[in-house]
Amino acid sequence: MNSAAWTTYGAHHLARGTQVPEVDRLAWGFWPSGPGAEILGDLRGRRVADLGSGLGKHAAHLVEAHGAVVDAVEASPTQHQRATARYGRLPGLNLILADAVDHLRQAEPYDVIYSIHGFAYVEPRRMLPAVAAALAPGGRLVFSVLHTDSDGHGPSSTVTPRPETLHLAGGGRLTVQMWVLAPELWEDLLEEHGLIVERVDILDAPPADGSPVSCSVFHARRRSRVTSRPRTSTPPPPNTALGVGAILHSPHGVLLGRHRRRTWELPGGTVESGESLTRTVVREVREETGCTVREEDVVLLGMLLDDVGDVVRATVAAVVTVWDGEPADQPREPVGDWRWWPLDGLPNGLFVPSAQCLTAWRPELPIDHPPARFHPLGSNGTPSAGG
Numbered sequence: 001m002n003s004a005a006w007t008t009y010g011a012h013h014l015a016r017g018t019q020v021p022e023v024d025r026l027a028w029g030f031w032p033s034g035p036g037a038e039i040l041g042d043l044r045g046r047r048v049a050d051l052g053s054g055l056g057k058h059a060a061h062l063v064e065a066h067g068a069v070v071d072a073v074e075a076s077p078t079q080h081q082r083a084t085a086r087y088g089r090l091p092g093l094n095l096i097l098a099d100a101v102d103h104l105r106q107a108e109p110y111d112v113i114y115s116i117h118g119f120a121y122v123e124p125r126r127m128l129p130a131v132a133a134a135l136a137p138g139g140r141l142v143f144s145v146l147h148t149d150s151d152g153h154g155p156s157s158t159v160t161p162r163p164e165t166l167h168l169a170g171g172g173r174l175t176v177q178m179w180v181l182a183p184e185l186w187e188d189l190l191e192e193h194g195l196i197v198e199r200v201d202i203l204d205a206p207p208a209d210g211s212p213v214s215c216s217v218f219h220a221r222r223r224s225r226v227t228s229r230p231r232t233s234t235p236p237p238p239n240t241a242l243g244v245g246a247i248l249h250s251p252h253g254v255l256l257g258r259h260r261r262r263t264w265e266l267p268g269g270t271v272e273s274g275e276s277l278t279r280t281v282v283r284e285v286r287e288e289t290g291c292t293v294r295e296e297d298v299v300l301l302g303m304l305l306d307d308v309g310d311v312v313r314a315t316v317a318a319v320v321t322v323w324d325g326e327p328a329d330q331p332r333e334p335v336g337d338w339r340w341w342p343l344d345g346l347p348n349g350l351f352v353p354s355a356q357c358l359t360a361w362r363p364e365l366p367i368d369h370p371p372a373r374f375h376p377l378g379s380n381g382t383p384s385a386g387g
Contacts, residue, residue, distance in 0.1 A: 002121045003075050003099075005166060005174045010078025012168050020055045020086040026062075028116060028144040028217045029203040037061070039219065040142055043068035046111040049134070051100045051143075052118020056083030056093065063092040071096055071110075073103050101130045105252075109136035109344065115143040117215070120178040124159060124186075128193040133253075133345025135222040137366065141195060144217045146180050147202060152212040155182040159189070183216050194348040195220040227348045228355035228369035243270045244316045245357035246281045246298075248291070248323060252340035254358070255327055256347065257288065259335045263351040266358075267335075268315075281318045288335055289327040297322040304356045304372040316377070317357035 025036040037043070044067035050059040053072035062068040073096045074080045080097040087093055096103060100122065113131055131141060148154050149164060156162065161177040168174065181189075187197045199219040205211040245268040248255040256264045269284040271277065278295040285293045301317040329336035341347060343365060350358070355369035 002176050005176045006076035006121075007078050008174060009166060009168065010076050010080075010082055012172070014078055014082065016169065018169065020057060020082055023057045023061050024065075026058050026116070029205070029215050030213060031206060031209070033206060034203045035201070035217070037066055039217075040112055040114060041140060043112065045069070047071075047108070047136075049073060049104070049107070049110045049113045051104075051113065051115040051131075052121065053083065053095075054079050054118075056087045056095055058116060059095075060087045060090055060093055063090060068092070068112075070094065071103075071107070073098055073100050075099050101126055104130035104134040107134050110134055110139060111136055112140045112142070114141070117144055117146065119143045120145040120180060121176065122179075123161070124179055124181070124189050128189055128195070129339065129341070129345075129347075132193045132195055132222060132347070133342045135195075135345075137222060137224045137344075139222045141190075141220045141222070142218065144203070144215050145186070146178060147183075147214040147216045148212050149180070150211065150213050153180075155180050155185075155216075157182050157185060159185065183218075186216070186218060190218065190220050192347075194226065194346070195222055223348060225366040225368050226346045226350060226355075228350040228352050228367060242314045242316075243353065244268045244277060244280045244284060244318055245354050246285050246293075247317065247319045247357060247361055248285070248327075249319070250340055253342040254340070254346070255289070255338060256341050256350075256354070257327075257335040257339075258337040259351065261334075263349055264341075264347045264354070265335055265351040266354040268354070268357075277316050277318070281320065285320065285323065288330060288333050289325075289338055290330055291323045291325040291327055293320050293323045300377045301357075301360055302374050302376040304353070304360060304374055306352075306356070306370060306372040313353070315353040315357060315372075317360045319361060 028034055046068050048068045048070045050070055050072045053059050053074045056072045059070040059072035063070050069092050071094045083095050161179050163175050164178045166174040166176050183200045190197050197220050201217040204214045245266040259265050267285045267288045271280045278298040281298045282293045282295055285291050299319045304315045306313055327338035352369050355367045356372045359365050359367050360374050
């Protein structure tokens with residue numbers, strides 16, 4: 001719906017012959033006042049993405065005045081056409097016609113990602129994982145969104161869209177769906193996806209305008225390292241002290257699910273009486289994700305030992321090389337919301353055993369977690385020489 005509306009909007013201005021205006025600063029609100037490009041930091045030579053770039057005028061300003069290298073991503077063909085006609089030959093500016101999320105999923109990391117009013121048109125839980133994964137470690141995210149509309153309606157306390165009006169020059173209007181969320185809700189969503197919120201600014205219309213319109217500007221960063229979230233301090237019952245963590249890795253990343261305790265976890269669980277380790281992996285992957293795995297497609301990496309209270313907890317890290325099916329939430333399972341996370345964009349709040357399994361598999365991953373003693377296993381599940 002939103003893409004169609006903006007395509008109609010762009011076609012309207014193409015038919016009117018509306019010229020793309022020059023800008024000499026960034027305006028995060030709906031008026032030429034407030035902060036400018038300085039809130040993005042030093043951009044010279046930096047790799048920058050403008051999401052929902054519209055006419056490309058802000059991206060062009062950052063290239064010409066601040067020395068940035070900018071990918072301006074716009075989903076509307078007619079808005080992209082207008083931008084290309086005006087700025088298509090500007091060195092350092094790459095005008096891209098694409099869905100922002102689809103683009104971010106295959107893009108090289110950015111030092112800065114920004115959006116002026118574009119975030120409100122995309123479902124946040126679709127946009128934010130892609131943004132977090134596309135930011136370089138320590139990279140900056142700045143975006144503005146509507147806070148109070150022209151009718152005086154304030155932000156919502158739930159992650160749901162609502163209809164808003166897009167006015168056309170010369171008369172007429174279009175209806176769009178927007179996520180106009182309370183700042184606290186945006187902050188929770190950003191932190192859920194591994195982004196540190198540094199500041200939130202509320203920009204009101206100038207008093208002379210007499211308008212109730214305001215917008216929020218969010219300043220966030222991607223963490224340089226991924227954090228883990230500890231287990232409960234209560235030691236596990238004796239029959240749950242041995243578990244497995246299954247690493248399923250595809251071109252889209254590694255598979256992680258959200259536990260009801262709000263940790264991100266690999267598929268896995270405890271070894272049941274009489275089970276082999278590979279059989280436990282097969283069962284747990286099927287029970288939690290619905291995917292089918294054969295035992296011969298499970299590679300046991302090794303055993304991780306650490307302490308929970310006075311109990312030694314053992315977790316076996318395993319890699320699943322082949323599986324059938326697509327991960328999906330399963331009834332009555334405590335872990336769901338299965339997603340593929342790129343290795344350079346893992347979420348914060350990893351469950352400690354999952355974090356330990358991932359660094360046993362890829363030691364270079366920047367994950368902070370309590371240390372564990374790692375004992376490599378041979379292909380038959382026995383300790384390898386020197387382990």
